[in-house]
Amino acid sequence: MTGLLGPAEIRDLAARLGVAPTKKLGQNFVHDPNTVRRIVTTAGLTGDDVALEVGPGLGSLTLALLPAVAHVHAVEIDAALAGALPDTAARHAGPAADRLTVHHADALRITAADLAAPPPTALVANLPYNVAVPVVLHLLAELPTLRHGLVMVQKEVADRLVAGPGSKVYGVPSVKxxxxxxARAAGKVPPNVFWPVPNVDSGLVAFTRHDPPRADVSREQVFAVVDAAFAQRRKTLRAALAGWAGGADRxxxxxxxxxxxxGARGESLxxxxxxxxxxxAPSATSGAQ
Structure with a gap:
């Protein structure tokens, strides 16, 4: 990979665009080429993969992805950053820049139709901390073509996503x-590879899609049980699921x-x-995803 962005290039590009990272959008830009190389390598991508990147920002990870895959869909909510990304790719990625499609959109509202040509097979992203879990779950629900992925999130969130039953941090994100x-933990990322420097470590989470555990219930039905079980996680399941089932006895x-x-609790299931x-359940009620 060549033409990756270092700290000086990141700051120069941001200054040229008049862009400053904002907490509102959860923006922390990666400025370390070794980190983006590590992400692409750990993601286990092939030349046939179509990568979906959420929150490409100034393009650090995008430039590392372009030579490694057949196409990159970059979904960016910030208009200035979305507008600048094609030019950044043209300047630094050479012929591989033609593999990039930029979508100025909210990842939480993106649909399969928006990304149909070609459909993404891998999610690889440095996700904004404040929406990481909803984004991952929305994309997996909306995009059945996503076969695998690697996301960088706040370390605490990473721990929750990969936790198993019985863990203190096992909960709704883990089960969903x-x-x-x-999912598995794929390493830790220190704060000093970002600008601005966050006050927490980040973690890498790798995942590989599988078939749903059962075919005789819908995702909505199962998620309704999960939401109810963890809404009051100190309660036994008999009590926690009473509202969902229409009574504690049911x-x-x-x-x-x-x-x-x-008498068990949700964290053990x-x-x-x-x-x-x-x-x-005699009459399971649908819940939020």
């Missing part, structure tokens, strides 16, 4: 990501039918067990 994919019946102790509860 597990519905779509097998919740206990559904749990028992699924082979789960009504796998995504497969949550799906079993949803399948056992």
């Amino acid at each position: 990501l597990a519905w779509y994919a097998r 919740a206990a019946t559904a749990l028992t039918a699924a082979g789960i102790d009504p 796998t995504v497969e067990q949550f799906a079993a509860v949803a399948a056992s």
Whole structure:
């Protein structure tokens, strides 16, 4: 890879565009070429992959992705940054710049139709801290062509996304990501590779999509159980699921039918067990994704 952006190039480009990172948009720009090389390598991309990058910012990771894949869809909410990215690619990526499509859009509102040509197969992104989990879950729901990915998020968020049952940080993000994919921690990233320097470490999360745990219940039905179970995580599932099931006794019946102790808590259940509860409910109610 050549033509990657270092600290001086990042600051010069930002000054030329009149751009300053904002907390509102969760902007922390990567200025270390070794870090973006590491991300691309760890993502396990092939030349046939179509990468989806959310929040490309000034283009550090974009420039590393372009030579490695068949195409890059870059989704940027900031108009100034979205407008400048094609020129940055043309200046630094050579012929590979033709592989870039920039979408000035909110990733939380992006649809499969927006990214249809060609459809993305890999999500590789330095995600804004404030929307990382909703973005990942929305994209996995909206884009069935996404087979795998690697995202950089706040370390605390990374820990939650990859946590398993019984962990203190296991919760809604852990279970919902597990519905779509097998996730693993893929390393830590120090603050000093960003501008501005955040006051937290970042973490890399790799995932590989798999089939849903069960075909006889919908994602919405399972997620409704998950949301209810963790809304009051100190309560037993019998109590926590009472509102969802139409009463504590009905919740206990559904749990028992699924082979789960009504006295257990949500943090002890796998995504497969949550799906079993949803399948056992006499009248499961749909919830938010």
